[in-house]
Amino acid sequence: MSAFYLNKVKDDNGFHIVHKDGCDLMPEPEELVYLGEFDVCMLAVAKAKGMGYRNVNGCSNCNKPCFYEGYVDK
Numbered sequence: 001m002s003a004f005y006l007n008k009v010k011d012d013n014g015f016h017i018v019h020k021d022g023c024d025l026m027p028e029p030e031e032l033v034y035l036g037e038f039d040v041c042m043l044a045v046a047k048a049k050g051m052g053y054r055n056v057n058g059c060s061n062c063n064k065p066c067f068y069e070g071y072v073d074k
């Protein structure tokens with residue numbers, strides 16, 4: 001299991017990015033929300049959505065299976 005964090009601050013494409021503990025692209029601590037410990041990033045993304053965050057995306061560096069290219073639906 002790994003600890004997952006959500007960036008409270010949207011990226012340039014309008015996404016809240018989910019990072020795994022130890023990611024090289026981890027944002028500043030004050031920008032992070034702790035999601036919990038999960039086996040796979042899909043569960044971390046689901047948790048973030050359950051907390052009310054929309055447009056959640058996996059980090060292209062640490063959560064590639066959950067990363068998708070594109071833009072948010074407006």
Ligand SMILES: [Zn+2]
Nearest residue numbers: 019023059062
């Ligand atoms: Zn990351």
